[in-house]
Amino acid sequence: MNTSEILGDMNRVPGASGSVGPDSVLDVLAPAKEVPGILAALKKSGFGHLSFVTAKDLPSENLIELVYRLFSYVSRTDASVRTRLDRANPSAPSVSGIFRTAEWHERETAEMFGVEFSGHPCPGKLLLPDGVEAPLRKDFKHEEMTPLPAV
Amino acid sequence: MPVQAPFELEKLSNKEYILNMGPQHPSTHGVLRVVLKLEGELVKDVFPDVGYIHSGVEKLCENRTYPAIVPYLDRLDYLGAVNLEWAYVLAVEKLCGIQVPERAEYIRVILAELNRVMSHLLWYSAFGMDVGALTPIFYAFREREEIIALVEAATGGRLTHNALRIGGFRNDLPKDFLPGLSRFLSSFEKKVDEYEALLIDNVILTARTRGVGVLDPELAVNYGVTGPSLRGSGPAWDLRRTAPYSVYGKFDFRVPVSEGRDTWSRLKVRMDEMRESAKILRQAAAALPAGEVSAKVPRVLKPAPGEAYARVESPRGEFGAWVVSDGTERPYRVKFRSPSFSNLSVLREIAVGCNIADIIAIMGSLDLVIPEIDR
Amino acid sequence: MxxxxxxxxxxxxxxxxxxxxxxxxxxxxxxTLQYPEEKPALPLRARGRLVMPVDPATGANRCTACLLCAKACPNGSLEITKAVGEDGKPKPRAAKYLYRSGNCMYCNLCVEACPFAAIIMSDEYETGTRDRESLDADLAAENHELKGSKLSWWLSKFKGEEPS
Incomplete structure (x- = not known):
């Protein structure tokens, strides 16, 4: 399947919008519940490698944006699937049934941003010690965080 | 960090017990805790517990300027440092639209392949020590010292090189670098043959590693395994060949692959990779063009808002840096995708059903570096 | 069989x-080098402890307290206080150049940021000490003197022959 066919399929998913960026990255923005379907479809069209699952905190828009980055070793192109979650109660379905690598990536994203992945087989902290909650959010405070000289 | 393993004591049968291969262990290659459920010596379940060396580098980078982040990349995977710096620098150069001069690209390839050889030599030594062979480290470290001396003369640091800058390099290579490199390469491939004969082809090691830790290619791809651990199972996926970055498309080298799928195949792939790296080094040193080593980059770098992801083939697999810029001099978000993170997650699938000694051999063959898992 | x-x-x-x-x-x-008796010959670019050498021509250091090094440092290991003259106006000299060597990454970014080549990473790597306070040093007051090939390399830098 070439990129325009895949793009067509993506745009047919309710609530999703796909485009090809200037660096030929297929970018899809979709609602959270459609993400597993989109990832399964992309996996079938050759995007067999999930590089990472992570998130970006956007406090000004009150959102947390999840990013899934895929790569196709067949067509040598990247795909980036994004979804926007409500910052007060971020929750998304887990895709670890489709890509087993997502199991650990989702655990890390969950503890770093406070996102809940429903249906995750083994939730729990991965990297952080007890007592540290959602450190990668922009409003995280810790007494040892010191500002550096302005440039 | 300290998480209860998902097997409780009440559910153990009366022959099973839980053994903790604690965070301090000579064979876990760093601060890694592996909780094993054992029946005698037979492993019933494996639970890797990471996070003991989590330093929050992704949060830290949000408070540093773009050029100041490069030294942190060295510390993530100290064995293949230049490859990691390259991923980050590539991402920032994509964001800023900086074109790096060709001489700088070739020098980057030379330093990165030297790092790859250094990393595989240390992997060879450490793997030997894990399985009980205490001699290979003394021999492989001779070659490693020669490379370290070369790289130290060029960059200033033995292991934490801080070699790359956004836009190229700060300084050109010193005058005696290329003669030193060709002196090193003149005897290197014979040494690799010797090291292979010493450890990899040894009858005891082959008996210990053949048929152990078999990793199916579909499972490996599903778990996001990349690098020599994946190529030992069949798929010839090497980013230097499939998605060439920089000038890798100009070199003639083979991607070592093995269909064996077991631990021994992964070992063999790494030895072959050292030979291919020597080939690339020869070609790069011969084709090194004259010219500038850095593009013009403003002192205070403020990329346009946007995001970029760059991936390189580090000695362990695909290392990627995802950089999000909001137009200021500090990045908004930086994410490092490290190969050992995904390579370790497959341990549970391949290690169940073997003995404890086999777990050590399997973890050694996956070539993990814990700081890049924990970041 | x-x-x-x-x-x-x-x-x-x-x-x-x-x-x-x-x-x-x-x-x-x-x-094998028999270490404390035989020491390795470090290359010119080797990054040891940061020093602020005294220029043999003028007898003083070359720092103007422009603070570019402090801004370039990734982890804030440099804290510089500008000197103030009797009339209250700031002088282009550092009154105190605090270098926290325990915090330092030895990454060389400060040396590269300095437009006057006032600081350089020396060959000293044997900096072990028993008390943490001695890791913080005032480099301007140390009056370090470079020697040998490192000195001639440093002198060539501000004559514009080779960048740091």
């Missing part, structure tokens, strides 16, 4: 190959 014997033969052959490698290495020259 022949399979068993050929296995024994292959085994002995591989062990002899390994022993052959070890014996060959017995006769190679050792590369």
């Amino acid at each position: 022949t399979g068993y014997l050929s296995e024994i033969y292959d085994g002995i052959k591989s062990l002899c190959a390994g022993l052959g490698v070890t014996l060959k290495h017995c006769f190679r020259k050792p590369i």
